[in-house]
Amino acid sequence: xxxxxxxxxxxxxxxxxxxxxxxxxxxxxxxxxxxxxxxxxxxxxxxxxxxxxxxxxxxxxxxxxxxxxxxxxxxxxxxxxxxxxxxxxxxxx
Numbered sequence: 001x002x003x004x005x006x007x008x009x010x011x012x013x014x015x016x017x018x019x020x021x022x023x024x025x026x027x028x029x030x031x032x033x034x035x036x037x038x039x040x041x042x043x044x045x046x047x048x049x050x051x052x053x054x055x056x057x058x059x060x061x062x063x064x065x066x067x068x069x070x071x072x073x074x075x076x077x078x079x080x081x082x083x084x085x086x087x088x089x090x091x092x093x
Contacts (some may be wrong), residue, residue: 004032010041
C-alpha cells in the first residue's frame with residue numbers, strides 16, 4: 001500500500017502508484033490522513049482501480065465543526081458548495 005498525507009485531486013498520489021506499478025510493485029490500495037473528497041479525485045481513484053482509505057475527510061470535518069458549534073448550520077451549504085468547485089468558488093461569472 002501507499003501512504004499519503006493529503007488527497008486533493010489525487011493526481012500526484014496516483015502518479016506515485018503508477019510509477020510503483022511500472023516498476024513491478026503490486027499496489028493494493030492507498031491510505032491517507034485526510035481527503036477533500038473532491039468528486040474528480042473520487043472518480044480518479046475509481047478509474048485507476050485503487051482503493052482509497054482515509055482517516056478523515058472534508059465531510060467529516062464539516063460534521064464535527066457543526067456539532068461542536070465551530071461553524072453555524074447556515075454555513076454548511078456554503079462549505080459543501082466549495083468542495084464541488086474550489087477553483088471557481090466565489091469568483092464572479
